[in-house]
Amino acid sequence: MARIAGVNIPTAKRVVIALQYIHGIGPKFAQDICDRASIPAERRVHELTDAEVLQIRETIDREYMVEGDLRRQNSMNVKRLMDLGxxxxxxxxxxxxxxxxxxxxxxxxxxxxAKAIAGKKK
Known part of the structure; x- marks a missing residue:
C-alpha cells in the first residue's frame, strides 16, 4: 500500500483515482500530478515503481496544499470570520x-x- 501525504492510497485502483483519496486533490489536480510525473492514465498504483511514487510525493509536497495544512487553513479562515463578527x-x-x-x-x-415544540397541535 502506497503512502502519500500521510494517506494510504488503495493499490488496486488507477493512480488518477487513488490520488483523489487525499484531501485537497480532486480529478483535475490528480490528472495534473500524473502528467507532471509522466505516468500513463491506465497505470495502477501497485504497478508503480518506488521512483515514481517518490516523484508523485515530491510533486504534491512542492505544488499543492493537502491534508493537515489545508484543513488547518480552512479552519483558520472560518475562525477569522467568527472573530471579525x-x-x-x-x-x-x-x-x-x-x-x-x-x-x-x-x-x-x-x-x-428537528426539535418538537410543545402545544403546537391544533
Missing amino acids: CYRGLRHRRGLPVHGQRTHTNARTRKGP
Whole structure:
C-alpha cells in the first residue's frame, strides 16, 4: 500500500483515482500530478515503481496544499470570520447556513434534527 501525504492510497485502483483519496486533490489536480510525473492514465498504483511514487510525493509536497495544512487553513479562515463578527462569521457561530439558504424549512444538515415544540397541535 502506497503512502502519500500521510494517506494510504488503495493499490488496486488507477493512480488518477487513488490520488483523489487525499484531501485537497480532486480529478483535475490528480490528472495534473500524473502528467507532471509522466505516468500513463491506465497505470495502477501497485504497478508503480518506488521512483515514481517518490516523484508523485515530491510533486504534491512542492505544488499543492493537502491534508493537515489545508484543513488547518480552512479552519483558520472560518475562525477569522467568527472573530471579525461579520455576518458569515455569526452564521458559522450559530450553526446556521452561511450562503443565504432559507431556514424556515430545510437546513436540517446545519441545524440538526428537528426539535418538537410543545402545544403546537391544533
